[in-house]
Amino acid sequence: GAVVSQHPSRVICKSGTSVKIECRSLDFQATTMFWYRQFPKKSLMLMATSNEGSKATYEQGVEKDKFLINHASLTLSTLTVTSAHPEDSSFYICSASKLSGESLDEQYFGPGTRLTVT
Amino acid sequence: AQRVTQPEKLLSVFKGAPVELKCNYSYSGSPELFWYVQYSRQRLQLLLRHISRESIKGFTADLNKGETSFHLKKPFAQEEDSAMYYCALSRNNNDMRFGAGTRLTVKP
Numbered sequence: 524g525a526v527v528s529q530h531p532s533r534v535i536c537k538s539g540t541s542v543k544i545e546c547r548s549l550d551f552q553a554t555t556m557f558w559y560r561q562f563p564k565k566s567l568m569l570m571a572t573s574n575e576g577s578k579a580t581y582e583q584g585v586e587k588d589k590f591l592i593n594h595a596s597l598t599l600s601t602l603t604v605t606s607a608h609p610e611d612s613s614f615y616i617c618s619a620s621k622l623s624g625e626s627l628d629e630q631y632f633g634p635g636t637r638l639t640v641t
Numbered sequence: 642a643q644r645v646t647q648p649e650k651l652l653s654v655f656k657g658a659p660v661e662l663k664c665n666y667s668y669s670g671s672p673e674l675f676w677y678v679q680y681s682r683q684r685l686q687l688l689l690r691h692i693s694r695e696s697i698k699g700f701t702a703d704l705n706k707g708e709t710s711f712h713l714k715k716p717f718a719q720e721e722d723s724a725m726y727y728c729a730l731s732r733n734n735n736d737m738r739f740g741a742g743t744r745l746t747v748k749p
Contacts, residue, residue, distance in 0.1 A: 557737070565741065572736065629687050
């Protein structure tokens with residue numbers, strides 16, 4: 524099956540700094556990548572959808588200026604948490620998919636990144 | 642709006658017993674329903690989707706539009722089935738909405 528990687532797997536940063544998380548599709552070209560956030564004991568919450576070469580589409584309630592998403596190539600998307608605060612501490616998961624005909628193929632998930640803001 | 646409800650956060654059964662993980666959804670259009678599984682220390686992965694109508698690892702799920710349900714079933718649970726299970730709904734595998742998840746524990 525397709526493999527999606529995320530880097531770093533864990534990151535601790537100080538309040539006020541910015542953190543970049545990378546999501547890579549290793550063996551396929553991902554036309555679309557998704558970013559999710561998972562709070563403790565809660566489900567995954569879709570934050571944004573990004574298509575290669577275009578601006579990301581953010582879900583309602585997600586601050587686009589705080590969570591910057593760049594999908595510069597068909598194998599890489601980055602999520603930058605700007606001016607991080609302790610409440611941004613969470614588990615961030617990306618997934619990648621590609622077009623199959625007129626619809627998207629299965630989403631393949633990355634292993635996630637644990638962000639802790641102190 | 643799309644919504645997925647998994648009423649049980651925890652479900653525990655004995656090995657060999659039947660298991661059913663419940664999932665109900667609300668969506669005005671024609672939904673695509675999925676079940677995802679996350680084993681301990683592993684990433685989320687697709688278990689099955691309703692359009693493929695296949696059985697994976699002995700699990701099946703039937704879309705019941707009348708009851709707006711997509712319950713996951715297995716006649717004989719195995720210990721290796723212990724995991725977190727998420728029901729999800731989307732249109733064309735886009736804008737996926739996940740349920741809260743059910744942690745299944747299969748006891749020996």
